[in-house]
């Protein structure tokens with residue numbers, strides 16, 4: 001029996017099915033702490049790794065489209081309107 005759980009990317013909403021008994025999160029995904037909040041990121045959004053110090057402009061835009069803004073995004077000109 002396969003026991004797969006739905007995992008959703010915190011930035012782009014990509015959903016994947018994964019069996020957590022094999023690995024705690026899907027391969028290539030990561031849990032990244034961004035300014036105090038931990039987000040599960042897919043293999044595309046989490047490409048900078050869990051310990052990257054800067055939030056990339058691409059990631060900022062993905063979060064901004066969901067209404068989530070970080071201080072680290074201001075340097076890219078991405079901030080709440």
Ligand SMILES: [Zn+2]
Nearest residue numbers: 009012042045
């Ligand atoms: Zn993603």
